[in-house]
Amino acid sequence: MNRNYIIPDAWSIIEDKFEADHVKSSESLFSIGNGAMGQRANFEEDYSGPSFQGSYIGGVYYPDKTRVGWWKNGYPEYFAKVLNAPNFIGIHIKINDEVFDLHQCKEVNNFRRELNMKEGWHKRTFISKLQNDIEIKVEALRFLSLDHEELGAIQYQITPLNSDAKIEYTPYIDSGIKNQDTNWDDKFWETTDVDIDDEQAFIESHTLKTEYKVCTFMQSQFLIDDEIVKLSVQSEKEDLKASLSYSKEIKKDQTFTIHKFAGYTTSLNHQENELTSAAKNVLSKAVDLGFEELLSKQKQAWAEIWRMSDITIEGDVEAQQGIRFNIFQLNQTYSGKDARLNIGPKGFTGEKYGGSTYWDTEAYCLPFYMATKNQQVAKNLLIYRYRHLEKAIENAEKLGFKNGAALYPMVTMNGEESHNEWEITFEEIHRNGAIAYAIFNYHRYTGDYSYIPEMGMEVLIAIAKFWQQRASFSTHKNKYVILGVTGPNEYENNVNNNFYTNYVAQWCINYMLENLNILKLDYFDDYQRIIEKTKLTSEEISEMRKVAAEMYFPYSEEHQVYLQQDGFLDKEMIKVDDLDPNQRPINQYWSWDRILRSPYIKQADTLQGFYFFEDHFSREELERHFDFYEPFTVHESSLSPCVHSIQAASLDRMEQAYEFYLRTSRLDLDDYNKEVEEGCHITSMAGTWMSIVEGFGGMRIKNGNLHFSPKIPQQWNSYSFKVNFRGKVLTVNVEQNKVDFKLDGAPKMNVFVNGEKRQILDKA
Template identity: 75%
Template sequence: MNQDYITPNEWSIIENGFDKSNVKSSESLFSLGNGAMGQRANFEEDYSGPSFQGSYIGGIYYPDKTRVGWWKNGYPEYFAKVLNAPNFIGIHITIEGETFDLNTCKEVKNFKRELNMKEGWHKRSFIATLPNDIQIEVEATRFLSLAHNEVGVINYNITPLNASANISYAPYIDAGITNQDSNWDDKFWNILGSQTEDHQAFIRSHTMKTNYQVCTFMESRLLINHEQVELSPEVFKTDAKVALKYTTKVNANDCFTLQKIAGYTTSLNYAEDQLINAAKQVLQTTNQLGYLQLLQEQKEAWSSIWEMSDISINGDVKAQQGIRFNIFQLNQTYTGTDHRLNIGPKGFTGEKYGGSTYWDTEAYCLPFYMATKNQEVAKNLLKYRYKHLDKAIENAEKLGFENGAALYPMVTMNGEESHNEWEITFEEIHRNGAIAFAIFNYHRFTNDYSYIVDMGMEVLIAIARFWQQRATFSKQKNQYVILGVTGPNEYENNVNNNFYTNYMAKWCIDYMLENFEILKENYPEDFSRILHKTKLTEVELTQMKAVSDKMYFPFSEEHQVYLQQDGFLDKEMIKVSDLDPKLRPINQYWSWDRILRSPYIKQADTLQGFYFFEDHFSTEELERHFDFYEPFTVHESSLSPCVHSIQAALLNRMDQAYQFYLRTSRLDLDDYNKEVEEGCHITSMAGTWMSIVEGFGGMRVKNNQLHFAPKIPSQWDSYSFKVNFRNQILTVTVSKSGVDFQLKGAEQIQVMVNGESRTIQAETVSA
C-alpha cells in the first residue's frame, strides 16, 4: 500500500496531522534548495525521534576510501560522498525550563506542514502541549533564498496559549556533523575556530582531504507581537557548536518571534581568509532587507521560474501536484548559473548514491533545462563534461585504453570515477554514449553549433576512440562485438553484446565522423586546431569506420526483435504479471543471483535505444519491441516509467501512458519504492516533464523544426506547457478539442502538427 498522507493540492505539498512514522519521509518530500545549497526538512527545534539530518553545499564533497575486501587494477580508490554540511537551522527552545520537542509533547494537534511550491517556502503550524502542561501555538516558516543563494531564512513564532511563560530561543550553528553513509566512520570535517559578535556567530571549518573551506554563519532578531525587541544573548560555545540564547517572559496570547538568517560562504567563491568578512557582508545586505522583503524577493524569483517552466493540468489534481513537485525540485537542485555544479540523483534531499553526476544528467535532465531555461544553462551542463575530459581520459587509461580514449565516469564529483560496484564501474560503459547524445540533442534543439566547434568535437573524438578500442572483432561472426558489459538494465551484469550499448557505440562513431566532415569543410582553422590537439589520424578514422560498419546486433528471427543481449532468450521467460505481488519489488525479496538469472528488466534498455533513436525505427518495430520487453519490465528504477510513458503515448496506448506518467510523477509523493525517507529521485523528475512534453505533447525537433503529435489522457480536461525554442517562447495548450499555440518572440515560426504545417504568428511584446 502506497503512502497516502500527502493531501492533493495543485500548488502545495501538504501534510495534515502529526505522525511520527512519517517524519523521515516528510524530511525528504519537504526539502528545500536554491541551486547552491539545500537541506532536508528537519525540524528547527530539538527532535528526539527518528530523523535523518541533512544539509548540503553544492560542489563540496569528501573522497571516502572505498571499502571492498579485494582490489582490481583500475578500481576507484574512493567513493565521492555528498557531504552532510554544518547545520545552520537549529534552534534550542525551552519553555519554563522544559525543552520543546515534538517527540515528547503530551499532545500535538492542528499540525499542518506545507511546502508552497508557487512561492518557494516551507511552513509548519500546530498547537502542542508540553510535559509541563503549557500549551503553545507554533508557526515556523523557512526558505532558502534564490536571490541571495548563500542564505536561508527562518521566521519562528511561539504563542503561549494557557499561561504566560519564560521562553528561551537559543539559535545555533553546529559543525559537528557526520554522514550516515560513511564507509569507515571517517571524520569528514575539521573545525578551525568560531567567533561571536553581537547577534552574529561564525564557525570556520574545512573538509578533510579535499580541504574545502566553509564559514557557517547566523544572525538573529527577536520580536514580540511583530515589534522588534532588544535582548542580550548568552553565548554558549563548544568545539563544534555556537549558540546565542535569548530569554524573556511572554504573556499568554502574545507572539514571540525569532528571525534567523544563516548560511554558508565557501572557498569555491572566496579567498579562504575572507570567508568571515564575506559572511558579514552577506548578513549586512540581507538584514537590511529584512524578513518580509526577503520573502517577497523569494516569491518574485519563483514566479519568474514558474512563468517559463510550469505545466498546468486541468481536471486531475494528483497529476497536477505530481508534475509541479517534480519541476519544483529540479529548479531547487540546479539553476544553471555555475558550470562547476550538476544534478545529483538525490539533489539536496539525501546522501544516497554519492556523487553529483550520473548519466542521468545527459539522458534525462538536459531536455528539461534546455527547453525551460535559456540555452546557456544547458550549455553549462555540456561544459561541465568538457572540463572533465582530461579526467575521463585518465579513467580510460587506468583500464588499459590508450591514445586519448575517454571513459566518462558512472559517478563523479570532479571527473574521476568514484563508483564502487565493479559491474557498474567497469561494465556500464553505455554512459559514454549519453554524453555524445547530449551534444547531438543540444545542437538539434538550439541550432547552436559553437559548442561542438569550441569543445564538443574533442569529447566526441575521445569517446569514439574508446568505442573503437573497446570493440572486439569476432572471426566467428565476422563482425565487431562488445563483451562483458552491463546495459541500462542493471539486473543483467557481465553480458555480451547488449543491444543498446552496441547501438550507442556505432552511433557515437558515426556522429563523430559526420562532425569531422562538417568541421573540415566549414571550420578549417578550428579543424586544424582540433587535429593538432587530438592527434587524430587517418588510420584511426579507418579503424573507427570499420567498427561502425561491422557492428553486431543480436536479433531473434523468431520474435523479430533485437535481443537485449546474446543470452536473453536462454532465460526462463515468465512475465511480470505472473509473479507473486507479495515478492515485489524483487530487489528487496530476491537474491542478486536469482535476479541476474531472471528475464526481469529494471528499466528501459533496448527500448532506451528506441527512445533515443526513434527516427531509426518504424512505429511497427517500436510496437513489436515494446510488446516484447515491457511485460518483463519491473520498473524498479526511477528512470523507467517515463520512457515507457512516452513510447506508450506514441503507440496510442493512452491508458498505459497515463499510468506510467502517474508512476513517474508521484514516485516520491506516493513512495512507490518504499524508500523516500532516503531522499527524492531528482534526476528522474526530468523524465516526468518529458512524459508530458514528448509523450502526451508529442514534441520532437526534426529538420530544424518543432513537430507535435498531441494527445490527451481521458482523465484530463486540458494541459499546457511552454518551450523556449531558439529564444522564442512557445506556449502549447492541448484540450479534447485540439491544440492551440501562443508565441512570444521576434518572428513567426512554422511548426508541424500531426504532419501538417502550421504558421504561428508572434505576439507583439512591448519593450
C-alpha cells in the same frame, strides 16, 4: 505506515497530521534548495525521534576511500560523497525551562506542514501541549533565498495559549555533524574556528582531503506581536558549536518571534581568508532587508521561474501536483548559473548515490533545462563534461585504453570515476553514449553549433576512440562485438553484446565522423587544431569506420526483435504479471543471483535505444519491441516509467501512458519504491517533464522545426506547457478536441502538428 499521506493540492505539498513514522519521509519530500545549497526538512527545534539530518552545499564533497572485499586493478580509489554540512537551522527552545521536543510532547494537534511550490517556502503550524502542561501554538516558516544564494531565512513563532510562559530561544550553528553514508566512519570535517562577534556567530571549517573551506554563520532578530524588541543575550562557544540564548516572559496569546538569518560562504566563491567577512556582508544585507522583504523577493523569483517552466493540468489535481513537485525540485537543485555544478540523483534531499553526477544528467535532465531556461544553462552542462575530458581519458587509461580514448565516469564529482561496484564501474560503459548524445541533442534543439568546434569535437573523438578499442572482432560472427558489459538494465551484469550499448557505440562513431567532415569543410582552423591536439590518425579513422560498419546486433527471427543481449531468450521467460506481488520489488526480496538469472528488466534498455534513436526505426518496430520488453520490465528504477510513458503515448496507448506518467510524477509523493526517506529521485523528475512534453505533447525536433503530435489522457480536461525554442517562447495548450499555440519573442514561427505545417503569430 501510510505511505500515501500527502494531501492533493495543485500548488503545495501538504501533510495534515503529525506521525513520527512519517518524519524521515517528510524530511525528503519537503526539502528546500536554491541551486547552490539545500537541506532536508528537519525541524528547527530539538527532535529526539527518528530523523535524518542533512544540509548540503553544491560542489563540496569528500573522497571516501572505497571499501571492497577484493580489490581489482583499475578500481576507483574512492567514492565521492556529498557532505552533510554544518547545521545552521537549529533553534534550541525551552518553555518554562522544559525543552521543546515534539517527540516528547503530551499532545500535537492541528499539525500542518506545507511546501509552497509556487512561492518557494516550507512551513509548519501546530498546537502542542508539553509535559509541563503549557499549550503553545507554533508557526515555523523558512526558505533558501534564490536572490542571495548563500542565505537561508527562518521565521519561528510561539504563542502561549493557556498561560503566560517564559520562552527561551537559543539559535545555534553546529559543525559536529556526520554523514549517515560513510564507508569507514571517517571524519569528513575539521573545525578551525568558532567565533561570536556581538550577536553574530561564525564557524570556520574545512573538509579533509579536498580542503573546501566553509564559514557557517547566523544572526537573529526578535519580535513580540510584530514589534521588534532588543533582548539581552548569553553567548556560548564550544569546540564545534556557537549558541546565543535569549529569553522573555511572554503573556498568554502574545506571539514571540525569532527571525534567524544563516547560511554558508565557501572557498568555491571567496578567498579563503575572507569567508567571515563575506558572511558578515551577507548578514548585513539580510538584516537590512528583513525577513518579510526577503520573502517577498523569494516569491518574485519563483514567479519568474514558474512563468517559463510551469505545466498546467486541468481536471486531475494529483497529476498537477505531481508534475509541479518534479519541476520545483529540479529548479531547487540546479539553476544553471555555475558550470562547476551538476545534478545528483538525490539533489539536496539525501546522501544516496553520493550526490554525484551520473549519465542521468545527459539522458534525462538536459531536455528540461534546454526548454525551460536559456540555452546557456544547458550549455553549462556540456561544458561541465568538457572540463572533465582529461580525467575521462585518465579513467580509460587505468583500464588499459590508450591514444586519448576516454571513458566518462559512471559517478563523479571532479571527472574521476568514483563508483564502487565493479559491474557498474567497469561495465556500464554506455554512459559514454549519453555524453555524445547530449551534444547531438543540444545542437538539434538550440541550433547552436559553436560548442562542437570549441569543445565538443574533442569529446566526440575521445569517445569514438574508446568504442573503437573496446570492440573486438569475432571471427565466429564475422562482426565486431562488445563483451562483458552492463546495459541500462542493471539486473543484467557482465553480458555480451547488449543491443543498446552496441547501437550507441556505432552511432557515436558515425556521429563523430559526420562532424569531423563538417569541421574540415567549414571550420578548418578548428579542425587542424583538434586533429593535432587529439592526435587522431587516418588509420584510427579507418578502423573506426570498420567497427561501426560491421557492428553486431543480437536479433531474434522468431520474435522479430533485437535481443537485449546474447542469451536473453535462454532465461525462464515468466512475465511480470505472473509474479507473486508479495515478492515485489524483487530487489528487496530476491537474491542478486536470482535477479541476474531472471528476465526482469529494471528500466528501459533496448527501449532506451528506441527512445534516443526513434527516427531510426519504424512505428511497427517500436510496437513489436515495446510489446516484447514491457511485460518483463519491473520499473524498479526511477528512470524507467518515463521512457515507457513516452513510447506508449506514441503508440496511442493512452491509458498505459497515463499510468506510467502517474508513476513517474508521483514516484516520491506516493513512495512507490518504499525508500523516499533516503531522499527524492531528482534526475528522474526530468523524465516526468518529458512524459508530458515529448509523450502526450509529442514534441520532436526535425530539420530545425518543432513538431507536435498532441494527445490527452481522458482523465484531463486540458494541459499546457511552454518551451523556449531558439529564443522563441511557445505555449502549447492541448484540450480534448483541439490544440492551440501562443508565441512570444518573435513575430512568427512555423510548427508542424501531426505533420501539417502551421504558422504561429506573436500573441501581441
